[in-house]
Structures are given as C-alpha cells and as structure tokens.
Amino acid sequence: MELRSSRWFKPRTEASAQHRAAMHALGYRPEDYADKPVIAIFNSWNDLNSCNLPHKYLTEAVKRGVVAAGGFPVEFHSISTAADFMMPSDLIYRNLMSIDVEETIRAYPIDGAVLLCECDKTCPAQLMAVASADIPALQLAAGHRMSGWFNGQRITYATDWWRLWDQYQGGQLTQGEWDQVEASISCSLGGCAVMGTASTMKLLSEVLGMMLPGTSSIPASDSRRVAAAEATGRRIVEMVREGLTPSRLMTPDAFDNAIRVLAAVGGSTNAIIHLTAIAGRLGIRLTMNTFQKHFRSTPLIVNIQPSGEANMDDFYHAGGVGAIIHALLPILNDECLTAVGKTLGMVYGSVKSTNNQVIASLDAPISSRPALTVLRGNLAADGAIIKSSACSPHLMKHRGRAVVFDNYADMVERIDLPGVVQDEGDVLILRNSGPVGAPGMPEWGALPIPQSLLKRGVIDMVRVSDARMSGTAFGTIVLHVVPEAAVGGLLAYVKSGDVVSLDIEQGSISLEVSEEVIAQRKRMWRNEIPHYDRGYLRLYQRHVMQATEGCDFDFLSLPPGQHPTLAEPIIGKS
Numbered sequence: 001m002e003l004r005s006s007r008w009f010k011p012r013t014e015a016s017a018q019h020r021a022a023m024h025a026l027g028y029r030p031e032d033y034a035d036k037p038v039i040a041i042f043n044s045w046n047d048l049n050s051c052n053l054p055h056k057y058l059t060e061a062v063k064r065g066v067v068a069a070g071g072f073p074v075e076f077h078s079i080s081t082a083a084d085f086m087m088p089s090d091l092i093y094r095n096l097m098s099i100d101v102e103e104t105i106r107a108y109p110i111d112g113a114v115l116l117c118e119c120d121k122t123c124p125a126q127l128m129a130v131a132s133a134d135i136p137a138l139q140l141a142a143g144h145r146m147s148g149w150f151n152g153q154r155i156t157y158a159t160d161w162w163r164l165w166d167q168y169q170g171g172q173l174t175q176g177e178w179d180q181v182e183a184s185i186s187c188s189l190g191g192c193a194v195m196g197t198a199s200t201m202k203l204l205s206e207v208l209g210m211m212l213p214g215t216s217s218i219p220a221s222d223s224r225r226v227a228a229a230e231a232t233g234r235r236i237v238e239m240v241r242e243g244l245t246p247s248r249l250m251t252p253d254a255f256d257n258a259i260r261v262l263a264a265v266g267g268s269t270n271a272i273i274h275l276t277a278i279a280g281r282l283g284i285r286l287t288m289n290t291f292q293k294h295f296r297s298t299p300l301i302v303n304i305q306p307s308g309e310a311n312m313d314d315f316y317h318a319g320g321v322g323a324i325i326h327a328l329l330p331i332l333n334d335e336c337l338t339a340v341g342k343t344l345g346m347v348y349g350s351v352k353s354t355n356n357q358v359i360a361s362l363d364a365p366i367s368s369r370p371a372l373t374v375l376r377g378n379l380a381a382d383g384a385i386i387k388s389s390a391c392s393p394h395l396m397k398h399r400g401r402a403v404v405f406d407n408y409a410d411m412v413e414r415i416d417l418p419g420v421v422q423d424e425g426d427v428l429i430l431r432n433s434g435p436v437g438a439p440g441m442p443e444w445g446a447l448p449i450p451q452s453l454l455k456r457g458v459i460d461m462v463r464v465s466d467a468r469m470s471g472t473a474f475g476t477i478v479l480h481v482v483p484e485a486a487v488g489g490l491l492a493y494v495k496s497g498d499v500v501s502l503d504i505e506q507g508s509i510s511l512e513v514s515e516e517v518i519a520q521r522k523r524m525w526r527n528e529i530p531h532y533d534r535g536y537l538r539l540y541q542r543h544v545m546q547a548t549e550g551c552d553f554d555f556l557s558l559p560p561g562q563h564p565t566l567a568e569p570i571i572g573k574s
Helices: 012-024 055-068 091-107 122-133 159-168 175-184 197-207 224-242 253-263 272-281 288-296 312-317 320-332 346-349 408-414 513-524 535-543
Strands: 038-043 072-077 112-117 137-141 148-150 153-155 373-377 380-386 397-405 427-430 462-465 475-483 499-503 507-511
Touching: 012 072, 038 055, 038 091, 038 224, 038 346, 055 072, 055 112, 055 137, 055 224, 072 159, 091 112, 091 122, 091 272, 091 535, 112 224, 112 272, 122 137, 122 272, 122 475, 137 224, 137 507, 148 175, 153 159, 175 535, 197 253, 197 320, 253 272, 253 320, 253 397, 288 373, 320 346, 373 462, 380 513
Parallel strands: 038 072, 038 112, 112 137, 373 507, 397 427, 427 462, 462 475
Antiparallel strands: 148 153, 373 380, 380 475, 397 499, 499 507
C-alpha cells in the first residue's frame, strides 16, 4: 500500500530533498520514518482547559503505541475550545477548530490521525475535520472528572451546579456554603461527570466507530485510560494499513444507531447539532424527521443526570457504552463497523449491564416516553428541540403569557425587575441568541428563574429561545428554534403578552396570534443584531447555517450523496 506521506519523502526531486533535509534537522534519519505510517496526534489541551489537560500526559502513551505498531508519531497542537471560558460561545470556534485540523492534515505528510478530545466542542470539531479529510482516524478522550462532596452529599459538575445555584439565588444557601460548592464541585481534571455534551459526544463517537470499543467512558483518573491511549496508538497504525477511513465507519446506518443511543441515554440536545454537522461533512443529510422518528421509537434506558440520578462513574461501572449497545441491539443495525474492523454485533453482543438501576433494558426501560422531542409549529416552522426527560411533568402541556427579552443583556437587566415576570405560568422568551444573532448560539437557553419566584419555591418555568443550553442542564426548555429571530423567524415578532402554547406529547409549539397581526409586525421589523466587519466573526456570521443544518459553514458541508475528498497540496518547493 502506498502511503500518503511517501509523496513528501520518496521522490528524487528537489522538493522531497528539502523534506528529507528538514527531517535531518529534527534529528531523524530516513530509516526512522521511511515506509512507516506517519500518525498525527492532535493535542487539544491548553492551560485553561481543565477537561482536556490530561492529554498533556496521555500523548506519550499514544506515541508508545504508534511506535510499537511500526508507525511514526508526530504531535500537533490544535486550538482548544474550553467551554468554561470561551465567550460568548465555544460553538463559534468548533468550526474553526475543524478547519485547523483538516488543513493541517491536508498540508502535512500525514497518513492517519489520533484526535485527543474531551470538552464539548473538541470532539465534534475533530470528527468534522476527519470526516472531510477521510484519512484513517481515531479519537481518544481524556475521561470524566471526579465528583465532589458538599454537606455530606455527592455533587456532580454541572447538573448539581445549576440546582445549587438556584438555591443560592433563592436565599437557601449562605455565601459561605456557596463558596464551599465552588471549591468542591469541580475537583479534578477531566470532563463533566454527567451525560452532558462531552460525555454524550464521546459515547456517540464510539458508536460511530471513531473510538476503540470500551474506551469512551473510562474515568480520567483510572489507569485504564493510559492503557486505552497506548491501544489507540497501536490501532491507528493498523487502520492505515487496512485503509479503514471515517467514511467507511460513519455511514448513514451508523448515524441512525447514534441517534437511537442519544435518545436511550437522554443525552445532550447539543449532540443533535453536532451529529448533523459531522454527517453533513460526509454528504449525509440528517433531518428533524430522522431524529424524531428514532426519538419516538427509542425508550430512555439510562438513569443518569440530568435525566436521572447516577453519574458517569456509575455509568462506566454498570457497563458503559457496551451495555447500552447490547441492550439496544434489537433496534440497531448490528452490521455497522467498529474501530477494530468488526461489526457492532460481534463486538458488543455479549456485554451486559451489571446494574439495571443505572443501565436498564428495552423490556424494562427507565421511561417509555421519549427523552428528546422535536417540536414544530408556527413558532418553530423548521423545528425546535426539548429534552422531555428533563422537563417538569406539570409543564408538558402548557399555555402562558409571553415575556420577551430581545437579547441576553436585556434578559440580565430585566429578569428580576418587579412586574416583568408575573408568575410561574409565564413563558420566558429569549431571541437573537441563535447562530447568526448572538453570534454562535450560546448556551443561554436555560433562562434563570426570577429570584422572586425562586424564593417562593418555583424551580421550573417554560422557556423558549433560539439558543442552546448546557447538556448538563434541566428544565422545561425549548431550544434551537429555527428559523432564528436574526434571520426573520417568527420568534422575532413575538411581543410580551402574547399567548404561547406548548404540547410536548403532540410535539407542538405555537404563537396564538393571527396571521394578519404577524404580517403587520413583520413589516415593522428591523434587524438590530450586531454585525462584525472583520476577522473570523465576520466569516462566521456570513456563512454559518441554521441549527437544523448543524451550524456548520455552508462551504464545508457537502451536498447529499457527495463523497468527501481531501484537496491534496501540490508537492513542490516550499
């Protein structure tokens, strides 16, 4: 098999002579790398990304595996998307990170890639990149962090964070107690130890064949994470020799499987956007109908925060992804390939749950109702999403007075003012927070409950926005309203005092205003969102697509049916 990297090193040309001389300058002789798969290790840690920081040390284990299997490892540092710090939204930089990785692959002599991920957007960004490049690739996660303790109880970042924050805002926790929460809830390196976006995307990566079986949910502090790193390094060399590329693994059937697993675990709503974007890079179109079909026919079988009670340690020890796949095999396509080149049925057929209170079965699910629901109606003509498993039962069908906030700053300024929100029956509306409007669709969708209501014991209200929310959050929260307000969606024309109706069982969300009134408001509407005149944000606002298209750039997503091809560089003088 001819290696891609040989185009840089083998020919007896001036350009290749320069490449070999550059390798000498790095201390390598031709026999060190000639005819060996060159494996790029994309490291996504930085000193402000506590989720990904373990990769600073795991890289050496990956390198050992690559060398042991006869490959040549080279380490690259990509940008990192630390959700804790990036403002206004790390989703903005998911697309940039994908370009960073894809273009590095294109420009360098790389035969295969190991992608070191964890925090929310690093995982989908890397999958988008290698879907476009379509060279053999494997992901390795850093693992989830430890849970903390407060007042004698285990607390897990970040689902318990939102619950305790509401208690603090409502006066139920003192300042001293809250200081203890801040110091103890996030007490080690690694990702969130609940089924938030990071955990969801890791397990979906394994389902798609992009992580080694059994490795997606190993805790960060477990020594088996190091063993997984070395095994990943060994396996990627074999995948290069086998020609096992992302397009052979991430097939339409594999995405169908991933959607079912997403529903079964009550995973992050953000995964819907990410799966759509990854599939789009492969010329596979995932529609809201596709998601709804699988959501409706897949029960919730995992009892984990925010849709349940357990955390990721419990999930891992109950059997992890393997137990989930085993339980779902009757409704999955078991012929899809895994990262080891064997089918889903062959790899996971004998892995069973060891704790039915955490990972249940199709026959005795945690809940037979869908964990995620697609909503449609005049307020969301192209769709919206709600995590129905994390909703309050009394709000599943609701009709209330709209309280409209034009943007995030407006919400922060007015949410607690007397008279703005009258009671818990109101429907809080946040607009201009979508992909174009914010920009970057920040996790502002979980609007805060007004302090006056928190003090009365109100813990949930219906909230509607064109934003996202953290995969760790809970509540009756309608997200990803498409079209967003900034591009003229109906959300732009809602006024405070209008009536909004929600029926999760029927999958509907509607604004009860006549077409004539809506048309009049549309004529009066002026788009006042901020526009950027330079830099990456200008590129982002002009080319980002809507949530139903994965918030990818229009020039990176492929038309349905088109196969990804890497635009190879012309090998010549540098």
